[in-house]
Amino acid sequence: MSVRVLIVDDQAPFRDAARAVVEATDGFDVIGESSTGEASVDATRQLKPDLVLMDVNLPGINGLDATRRILRDSNGVVVVLLLSTYDEEDYASKAAECGASAYIAKSRFDPDRLTAAWATATKPSVNSSHDPGP
Numbered sequence: 001m002s003v004r005v006l007i008v009d010d011q012a013p014f015r016d017a018a019r020a021v022v023e024a025t026d027g028f029d030v031i032g033e034s035s036t037g038e039a040s041v042d043a044t045r046q047l048k049p050d051l052v053l054m055d056v057n058l059p060g061i062n063g064l065d066a067t068r069r070i071l072r073d074s075n076g077v078v079v080v081l082l083l084s085t086y087d088e089e090d091y092a093s094k095a096a097e098c099g100a101s102a103y104i105a106k107s108r109f110d111p112d113r114l115t116a117a118w119a120t121a122t123k124p125s126v127n128s129s130h131d132p133g134p
Contacts, residue, residue: 024111
């Protein structure tokens, strides 16, 4: 079963580039694209992706606010990766604050980074397992 991906970016050339990366990554399929924050929230409700690749700077609500809405609406079931041209050092903490699983600079986005970020985001955490103890 493949990972269903929604690409969100206001620039068509980057949506095309992101689509190429996703299509070159085994086990990942693009199911839709959006160009605004509001449209990404609606598309997530309709398409029910497993993963949203979210640009930070979008017309209307920005990618950080769209991420918060998507995660709230999906009860955290969707994984969101933030992508932008900003340095990772500047945006890693903002990604965490809005609930995104990771931040990847657009210049570094490739199949290896996509696969690694997905694996990290979906790895069961020690805290999520319930161990009633003795």
